[in-house]
Structures are given as C-alpha cells and as structure tokens.
Amino acid sequence: MLDRPVQNHDEAPGTFTGNRGLDQEEPLLFEIGRLETTGVDVDDAPDVTPRLGGLERKTPIGLPGLSEPETMRHYVRLSRRNYSIDAGLYPLGSCTMKHNPRGNEKMARLDGFADVHPLQPVSTVQGALAVMEQLAHWLMTLTNTHAIALSPKAGAHGELCGMMAIKSAIAARGEGAARTVVLIPQSAHGTNPATAALLGFSVRVVPAAADGTVRAEAVRAALGPDVAAIMLTNPNTCGLFEREIVEIADAAHEAGAYFYCDGANFNAIAGVARPGDFGVDAMHINLHKTFSTPHGGGGPGAGPVVLSQRLAPFAPVPFLRRDGERLELVEHAEGTQSFGRMTAFHGQMGMFVRALAYLLAHGVDGVAQASRDAVLAANYVRAALRDVMTQPFGDRPCMHEVLFDDAWLKGTGVSTLDFAKAMIDEGYHPMTMYFPLVVHGAMLIEPTESESKASLDLFVATLRDLARSAREGDTKRFTDAPRLAPRRRVDETLAARKPVLRWRAGETASSRAT
Amino acid sequence: MRYHPLSDADRQAMLATIGVADVAALYSDAPASTLIREPLDLPRHKSEIEVERHLKQLAARNMAAGDAAFFVGAGAYRHHVPASVDHLIQRSEFLTSYTPYQPEISQGTLQTLFEFQTQVALLTAMEVANASMYDGSTATAEAVLMTHRLTGRRRALLSGGLHPQYAEVVRTISRLAEDAVVDMPPDASGVEDLIARIDDSLSCVVVQTPDVFGHLRDLTPIAEACHRHGALLIAVVTEAVSLGLLTPPGDMGADIVVGEGQSIGNALNFGGPYVGLFATRQEFVRQMPGRLAGESVDADGRRAFVLTLSTREQHIRRDKATSNICTNSGLCALAFSIHLTLLGQAGLTRLARLNHVNAVALAELLERVPSVEILNKSFFNEFTLRLPGDAAALVEKMAAKGVLAGVPVSRLLPGAGLDDLLIVANTETNTPDDRAAFVAALKDTL
Numbered sequence: 001m002l003d004r005p006v007q008n009h010d011e012a013p014g015t016f017t018g019n020r021g022l023d024q025e026e027p028l029l030f031e032i033g034r035l036e037t038t039g040v041d042v043d044d045a046p047d048v049t050p051r052l053g054g055l056e057r058k059t060p061i062g063l064p065g066l067s068e069p070e071t072m073r074h075y076v077r078l079s080r081r082n083y084s085i086d087a088g089l090y091p092l093g094s095c096t097m098k099h100n101p102r103g104n105e106k107m108a109r110l111d112g113f114a115d116v117h118p119l120q121p122v123s124t125v126q127g128a129l130a131v132m133e134q135l136a137h138w139l140m141t142l143t144n145t146h147a148i149a150l151s152p153k154a155g156a157h158g159e160l161c162g163m164m165a166i167k168s169a170i171a172a173r174g175e176g177a178a179r180t181v182v183l184i185p186q187s188a189h190g191t192n193p194a195t196a197a198l199l200g201f202s203v204r205v206v207p208a209a210a211d212g213t214v215r216a217e218a219v220r221a222a223l224g225p226d227v228a229a230i231m232l233t234n235p236n237t238c239g240l241f242e243r244e245i246v247e248i249a250d251a252a253h254e255a256g257a258y259f260y261c262d263g264a265n266f267n268a269i270a271g272v273a274r275p276g277d278f279g280v281d282a283m284h285i286n287l288h289k290t291f292s293t294p295h296g297g298g299g300p301g302a303g304p305v306v307l308s309q310r311l312a313p314f315a316p317v318p319f320l321r322r323d324g325e326r327l328e329l330v331e332h333a334e335g336t337q338s339f340g341r342m343t344a345f346h347g348q349m350g351m352f353v354r355a356l357a358y359l360l361a362h363g364v365d366g367v368a369q370a371s372r373d374a375v376l377a378a379n380y381v382r383a384a385l386r387d388v389m390t391q392p393f394g395d396r397p398c399m400h401e402v403l404f405d406d407a408w409l410k411g412t413g414v415s416t417l418d419f420a421k422a423m424i425d426e427g428y429h430p431m432t433m434y435f436p437l438v439v440h441g442a443m444l445i446e447p448t449e450s451e452s453k454a455s456l457d458l459f460v461a462t463l464r465d466l467a468r469s470a471r472e473g474d475t476k477r478f479t480d481a482p483r484l485a486p487r488r489r490v491d492e493t494l495a496a497r498k499p500v501l502r503w504r505a506g507e508t509a510s511s512r513a514t
Numbered sequence: 515m516r517y518h519p520l521s522d523a524d525r526q527a528m529l530a531t532i533g534v535a536d537v538a539a540l541y542s543d544a545p546a547s548t549l550i551r552e553p554l555d556l557p558r559h560k561s562e563i564e565v566e567r568h569l570k571q572l573a574a575r576n577m578a579a580g581d582a583a584f585f586v587g588a589g590a591y592r593h594h595v596p597a598s599v600d601h602l603i604q605r606s607e608f609l610t611s612y613t614p615y616q617p618e619i620s621q622g623t624l625q626t627l628f629e630f631q632t633q634v635a636l637l638t639a640m641e642v643a644n645a646s647m648y649d650g651s652t653a654t655a656e657a658v659l660m661t662h663r664l665t666g667r668r669r670a671l672l673s674g675g676l677h678p679q680y681a682e683v684v685r686t687i688s689r690l691a692e693d694a695v696v697d698m699p700p701d702a703s704g705v706e707d708l709i710a711r712i713d714d715s716l717s718c719v720v721v722q723t724p725d726v727f728g729h730l731r732d733l734t735p736i737a738e739a740c741h742r743h744g745a746l747l748i749a750v751v752t753e754a755v756s757l758g759l760l761t762p763p764g765d766m767g768a769d770i771v772v773g774e775g776q777s778i779g780n781a782l783n784f785g786g787p788y789v790g791l792f793a794t795r796q797e798f799v800r801q802m803p804g805r806l807a808g809e810s811v812d813a814d815g816r817r818a819f820v821l822t823l824s825t826r827e828q829h830i831r832r833d834k835a836t837s838n839i840c841t842n843s844g845l846c847a848l849a850f851s852i853h854l855t856l857l858g859q860a861g862l863t864r865l866a867r868l869n870h871v872n873a874v875a876l877a878e879l880l881e882r883v884p885s886v887e888i889l890n891k892s893f894f895n896e897f898t899l900r901l902p903g904d905a906a907a908l909v910e911k912m913a914a915k916g917v918l919a920g921v922p923v924s925r926l927l928p929g930a931g932l933d934d935l936l937i938v939a940n941t942e943t944n945t946p947d948d949r950a951a952f953v954a955a956l957k958d959t960l
Contacts, residue, residue, distance in 0.1 A: 026625070028625070028628070028629060029629045029855055030629070030632065033855065033858065034858075035858065035859055035860070036858075036860055037858050037860065038856070038857055038858045038860045038861030038864075039596070039598075039855070039856035039857070039858070039861070040596055040856050040857050040861045040865070042861055042864040042865045042868055042942065043868060043942070044868075045864070045867045045868040045870075045871040045872075046871060048870075048871050048874045048875070049874075050870065050874070051870075051874060051877070051890070051891070051892050051893060052730060052759070052760065052870070052892055052894070053730045053732070053891065053892030054732075055730045055732060055760050055761045055892070056759060056760065056761070057758075057759055057760055057761050057762065057863075058761065059639075059765070060859060061636055061637060061757075061758070061762075061859040061862070061863075062636045062859065063633060063636050063637070063854065063857075063858055063859040063862065064858055064859070065855060065856065065857060065858015065859065065860060065861055066855050066856065066858070068596070068598055068856065071598060071602075071852065071855050071856050072598060072602070074855070075602045075605075075608075075626070075852060076602070076605070078621070078622040078625055078626055079602075079605045079606075079607035079608050079622050080607060080622065081607075081619075081620075081621040081622040081625075082607035082608065082611045082619065082620055082621070082622035082623055083607075083611060083612075083616070083619040083620065084606045084607045084608075084609070084610040084611040085610040085611070085612075086606035086607075086609075086610045087606060087607070090612060092612065095612065097612060099517060100609065100610050101517065103562050103565060103566070105604060105609075106566075107565070107566065107569045107573075108783075109600075109781075110569070110570065110573040111573070111578040111580060111581075112570075112572070112573025112574055112575070112576040112578050113569075113573050113576070113783070113784065114781040114782065114783055115578040115579045115580050115592075115781060115782060116576045116577070116578055116579065116782060116783075116784045117579060117584075117586040117590055117592065117782045117784070117918070118590060118782070118784050118785030119586055119588055119589075119590070119921045119925060119926075120577065120579075120586055120913075120918055121906075121909055121910055121913050121918075123910065123913070124576065124577035124913055124918070125576050125577070125784065126575045126576070127571075127572040127573055127574065127575030127576040128572075128576050128784045130572050130575065131569075131572055134572075137556075138556060141554050141555055141556050142554070142556070153648035153649065153652065153786065153787070154648060154839070154840065154841040154842070155840065155841060156828070156838040156839055156840045156841070157648060157652070157839075159838065160687075160838060164686070164690050167690055168690070189829075190827075190828035190829040190830070190831075190832045190835065190840075191828045191838045191840050193828075193832040193833035194828035194831070194832055194833060194835040194837070194838035195838045196833060197833035197834070197835070198659075198687075198691060198837070198838055199690050199691055200690075200691055200692055203833050240543065241541070241543035241544050243543045243544075243545065245545070245548070246545055246547065246548065269544070271550070271554075272541065272544075272549065272550060273541075273544050273548045273549050273550060274548065274550060277547060277548045278548055288841065294609045294610050294845070295610065295611065295612050295613070295841075295844075296603075296608070296609060296610075296611070296844045296845030296846075296848075297608055297611045297612070297613065297614065297620075297622075297623040297626075297627075297844040297845060297848065298612075298613040298614065298623065298627075298645070298646075298805065298841060298842055298843075298844030298845075299646070299648075299787075299841040299842045299843045299844045299845065299846075300648070300786070300787030300789075300841070300842075300843045300844070300845060300846055301841040302786075302787075316686070331925075332928060333682075334929075339686065339689075339690065340682060340683075340685065340686030340689065340690075341679060341682040341683050341686050342652075342683065342686070343648065343649060343651050343652055343679075343683060343786075344589055344649060344650065344651035344677065344679035344680055344683065344774075344785075345589070345590065345649075345679065345784075345785030345786060345788075346784065346785045346786070347785065347786055348786040348787045349783050349784035349785055349786055350781075350783045350784075350786060350787050351786070351787060353569065356569070357565055357569060360557070360560050360564075360565045360568055360569070361516075361517070361559060361560055361562065361565050362515070362517065362559055363556070363557055363558040363559030363560060364553075364554050364556035364557065364558060365515075365558050365559055366515050366517070366518070366558075366559040368550075369515060369518055370517070370518065372537045373518055373520050373525075375537060375540050375541070376520070376525060376528055376529070376532075376537050376540065377520075377528075379528075379532045379534075379540055380528040380531060380532060382532075383531045383532040383533065384531065397534070397539070397540045397542065397543070398540075399540075420616075421618070424616065424618055424619055429612070429616060429619060430616055435829075449517075449518055449520070450517065450518075450519065451519065452519035452520070452524075453519070453520060453521075453524040453527070453528065455519075456528075482618050482619075485618040485619050486618065486619070486621050487617065487618045487621055487812040487816065487818040488618065488812040488813035488814050488816075489618065489812060489813045490617045490618065490810050490811070490812050490818045490819075490820045491810045491811055491812070491813075492810065492820055492822065494810045494811065495808040495809070495810035495820050495822040496808075496822050496823055496824075496825075499799065499806070499808050499822060499823055500808055500809040500810075501628075501631055501642045501643075501799070501806055501807070501808050501809075501822075502628070502631050502632040502635050502641075502642060502643070503628070503629075503632045
C-alpha cells in the first residue's frame, strides 16, 4: 500500500529525439524502410521460361523492407506502447481477460499440429481429429449438450452459425415465411442484433425488469407465431444470472421458437452450471474468453457452438464422425440436413489445441475453481466499492462481473470516460465503458480468477482514490487524463471526418490535413 | 492450482468482506435444477508434464509436412516463416493485448494495423484495406454482401475456378439471407466463358486468380463487362505470395479484392487460424466490413492511430451494421505484416519467382511422364494434373511412400466427374530431391 502520492513528472524536460528514456517514438515502416532492402535471403531461382500467361507484374509494388535487426527494433519498440494482460489487470467486463498460459503456445506450435495441412489425407491427420474430438467432448460435457459445431472462427461467427441452424430448422418445419422475428434484450451485445439482421430477421426488443433481468412474463408477452428465436446472454451483460431462464426457455419452446444463448459470460458458470440444463438450443463458447486463448490485439478467436438435439441435424459441415478406430471428417452437406458451410477448412485448430491444453491442465475441478474464483473476485470488488460507486440494480450478488453506473459521478464534472482515462495514468486499462446500453455511463468490471488478492486490493484502492478525487472536485486529474500514456486523448472526430486509412508515398501529415 | 493465485486464506478473507459464508451463496440466483450435482465424465487437473505428454502423443499421430515431400495447396500453402516473426508475435504486448479500443495504450497494435492495411492495399493495388477478416472464404462472403448493399441487387455470379469451399460458404450465407447465387460449372481446364453470363441482374461476379486449379486469369475484360452491366468485380486471391509476381487485381479493374493471407507469416495450422484480406476502392469504404485503423492526432498534436469509422460496426450500429464481425484475426495479421516487412518488395519478388520456378521444374519433370497431363497453360506455383486413374487412391498410396502429393479434386468436388484430377502445389520449401521423390513415387504407383 502507498502512504504518499507518487511525484508528478509532468514538467519533465524535452529531448532531442522526442524519446523519454525507455518510452521511445517509432516511425512508420514506410518512413524508415527502403524499397531495395530485404531481411530475408531468398535462394536464387534459375532462369526458366515463365508460364505466367502474360500476367507478370509490370509495376513495382511500392513495399519497403527492413533488415532483420531493424525489423526487430521496429516491432519491439511498437510492442512497448501496448498494455497487455501479462503486464497488468484488464477489468474488462464481458471480455474475460484471464491469463494466457504459455504452455498452450508451446503445444500449438508442435510440428504435428502447426505443420499439418487441412487437406492432407485424413489417414495422416488422425491426431488432429482426435484433438477436435476431445475438445468437443469437454465442451459438450460442460454444457450438457449432444452436438457441436467446431468450425466458427469467433463468437460472432458462432452466433451466425447458431442462428443459421435455427433458421434452417424452422424452414424444415415449413414455417420459414412465418417466423421472421428474433427477441433480443436491449442489454445484448451488438453482435446479437447484427447477426439477426444479416439473416433477414427483424429484431423485437424485450424489456428488462427494474432489477436488470429478463422476466418470463415479458418474454411470453413478446412471443408469438412470428417469433423464430430468443437470443439471451446468461449470465447477462449486467453480470446477473437470469433467474427465470428455465421458464423463458420453456416459454420459447412452447411457442415454437428456439433459444440461442450468447456464451460470452460462460466463465461465471463453467463447471458449476450447464446451459443445456437451462434449455438452450445453441450456445457459442468464446475460446478466447473462457478458455484462455490469447486475444492477440483483436483475434484470432474461436467460437464453437454447442447444439441441442433439436438442432443437431442442421449442424454445418465439416463435422467429425467416428468409424471404429478411425475418425472421419464429413465435409459435404449432400445427403445430410446440414445447413452448409461456415468457412473453408475445419476451424481454428490452433485455438483448439490451446483450449484443450487449458482444459487438460485445469481438469473438471480446476474449471469449476476458476469459475468460483472469478465470481468471488467480482463480488469482492463489488463489496469494496459499493459505498463509493453506485450499482444500477441495487447492491446484490453479481456473477463474474460487476456493473456500476455513473449516478455517483453526478455533479462532479467527471464522466465515465474521464474516469476511465484517469485509470490509464494509474497503470490500468479501463473497464468496459458504456456497455450495456441499458445503464447510463455503464462501467462493467470483470477481474477474472487470474488476479491475486494483492492485485485486487491495489485495484480497488486505486478506484477508491480516484472516486475520492472526483468527489473532492479535482476534475483536472480526469479531464486532462491520460497524461502519462504514450499518447494523450486522440481526436476521434478528426479520424472519422477525414479518414486516413493508409500511408501514401509523397504525403506528409500536414499535406493530408488540408 | 498453478493458474489460480488465490489461496484458501485469501478466499476466506474475501468472503468475509463480501459478507457471505461461502461462494455457493453467490450463485443463489441460479435455479437449483441448473447447478451441477453429479460428477462429470471429465478428468481432474494435470501437471504441465502430463499435459505435454498427452498432447505430444496426439501430435505424433499426424504426418507433419516437414516429414514428407510436400505438395499440398488448394488454398493453404507451406512457406518458410523467418524465426523473427514467431518470436515477435509472442511478445506479451502483442500476444496478450486486447482489441485497441483505448488508443492511448494501444499504439503498438494500432500502428501495426495501419501498416498492415497499407501493405495489403499496396499488394492488391487497391486504395484501402481493412484490419483483417477471419479468413479468405468469409472475406469473400462478406464482399458479396457488400456488393448487395452497394448495387441494390442481390445476385452473385461465381466463377468455376473459385475454391469450392469458398463457393459453399458464399452459397450458405446467400441461401440463409435469401440472396441468389449463380454457379459456373467447375472449370478445371480454365476455359469458361464468364463474360457471356454477366448481365444487369448481378450485384457481383466473383473470380479467383490464380484459381483453385492454378490457372491465371486476366481480370481486365471481366471487369469491363461487369462495369458495363452495373455489377462489381470481386477478385479472390488464395495464395498471397502470388501478388509478388503477378499483375495485381486492382490494376485489372477489381472493385473489391479479398484473399487469404496465411501464406505470409502464418503456419498451416491444419486450417486455422488464418487471416482474411479485404481491400476496396476509397468510395466504398463506408460499406466495408471489419475494423479500420486510421490516423489522427492526440491532445498534444502528436500523430496517433485510432480505430475509426466505427459507425459501420456492430458495437455502434447493432442491427444496421455492415457485418456482425467483432474479433477478427489481429495476431495473424501482425505475423503477415512482420514477414512482409522482412521481405520487402525485393524479397517478395524473389520469393514469388522461386515459387514459380519450382513449379515449372516439377512441370517439366512431369511432362516426361507419358500417362499424366498438366491442364494448365499458365500457373503461379500450383497446377492440375490429369492422371490415368483415381487421384484420391493415388494420393493415399503416395502418402505411404512419404510423398504428400497434392489435393485430389474429388475431395473438394465429389461426384463432379473430376476424380482423375490432382492439384499439385510447389513452394520455396520444395527441393530437387522432393521433386524427384514425387516423380519416382508417382511412376511406382501408376
């Protein structure tokens, strides 16, 4: 614990390079690279008569290169301008920023997994298919479901897969023209309505009750013969378990509709509760959230979808089939009820290996422990902040994430955004902000099970110190923030008004500003 | 348990602060019927040694490309990735960072995305590119949807040279979104008359070059025909290295260029994760799906990069978004970008030339085998071989001799009467010994 404030270094001297000690500026590749330079020694190609059909490139590409040492320096310097989970807590609600085990990286890079082509003869890739089968067993057992689509490449892709299966099932019943509506709560992640719209559904919003949950009564009122499905997240995006989930699923099924569950928050209940027991028909699982595959600055992820018996026949190709000792890949939909194909090849095998390594390491006992620790950590943060920050639905147990609104900032001149930016100066990535939309100035905090108690205590103490500053009128600490990050607040309006989305030869920043 | 920092004493202290007796109390909202009571059919935790043992046994049951003479392509290619690339993408700040929604502490990611976008635009000779899609096949489907939005028409024409799995992905989303797709028949000989099928009903025409059979296609007359009819041309490139040697689609009139970036910086990985490339004209940028990194300035006037034009995306526009895509393929895009930085145009051109030369070398050897025929007049690093018998059976027999000979067309197009065709890829990783082994095994097996 700190017993005095850290000295403010705002008035540090300027430097010749613009660098500030270890905080180094780094130009664009195109400003330092050279067109004739290469950092790869490619063997000479003997002269042959080309067979390029007259389509050989006639103009140079315009791509500069760097030698190997320059390349290392360019990217190492750039990397140091990034926050990362290895460096600090990410309290990002809905993202599950847990530790990314390096053992998983090592396993994914074994030649027997990394140096294998998806279209090799199936007899030469039985080990890869076994990884898929074992991962499928883990995910189906943890969810109490009986079928799975492994191929979706991310959570949103999984949502698309599940909703495609639902649309196909409805068409198979001859009700495709009738059932064109999907029920979605206002608190849903934006990918939910975007997915529904892609498939031509219209969205009917289901209101939440005053306590932030969805009532079966409200769902029943919204159901009808025109409804194809309800899309719900459980635990929901307010961090609360939907108490009436079983009645909601039953109501949907009685009305001839299906239940799609957004599994983004599975980290609260994996190993503790099984979505199959709520009545879900399809649920995607974000391997890059619950099962630790790294976020990589924006992917790759993986979004396999577990399916109920009702939807199993419609699963996309490819899927696995066991024939005695051998595993087969069914790659063509002809002769099946499969709705088709989500992607070329078989799915995110590299992420399957990582997730399976995580699951093997944790075991069924470790998976449940992770969920319990995640829920414990979120409630600990809630308990430590409940007297200074306001919760929109009252103080009640949350799941793996805790939701605050901005009522407590009223009159301080500090917004949720300002508060978040001040966290950056304290060495923290901000929490999820302004999501879910149903709460004003939302702040959604998900610490995960990967944080030590000391880490949680420092985090909470920091937020309390910031809250105290806001109440005491020290608005500059917030509106000027961040002051200590590699960049201060960025002009997003300018970026959108005059989009500059690439470097161009002969242009400078000032020539582009005109 | 090694991944869980909390001790039992910590847990007790935390429960006391919260004011409950045990964690079960925190799950009180969950109906009892949903809580797991009986033991699950899953093993308990394993040490790191045990995990490695388990997974190494599974890995050993696969035939790695490096252990064979390797000629498999058809949309994923085995290239050599310099050691620096994998080392750099494993830096904590790249591997374990989140999407760059807080630009002040994400300039590393944002600047590398801006560089990636520029590299993709330069390679394809297009004006603007996004920060990646999942892979080439889903990028193709998203491009088709984009042309529907741009033209107001909802009917796509797919060339018979398009990768059959890409075509199936387009057909799947089109069928479920109730859009029309017209398929040309599979064009193994590279002779289809696509232009004759272009009319005013189409939103787009989708053409792959080099195509799945390896043929190189001149897109210029196809682009002209499209534009005469108010349709857009989507060019698909599944072998990104080919752009080092061939006329880029942007110079041939393409309106959208999509592709698979796996060849540069990324391993085969049994099919994923890969990286989708997506580039288009500046005038279409507001209909382009996916993330975009843009340039701006910060409060001190210093150059800074930031995600921009987000009103296209799901987190802002929800059901009116251009796509539902959220997580894309950031780390694979970074690997692509680092490898391309190391290559530069000088290295990429040499690499592409070596790929073509190796393919020509194998073609010359095969032209001396009387019972087989190469269908391609032109190719980059992959061509189609007609065999005297079933290609899939031949591939199994050659695999037993340590040669992974290529992709039988019947794997991609069963029941199309193309069972005697084999797609054979060559890259810089093939040696003269590999080629000799291929020819020897082929002759032995025939």
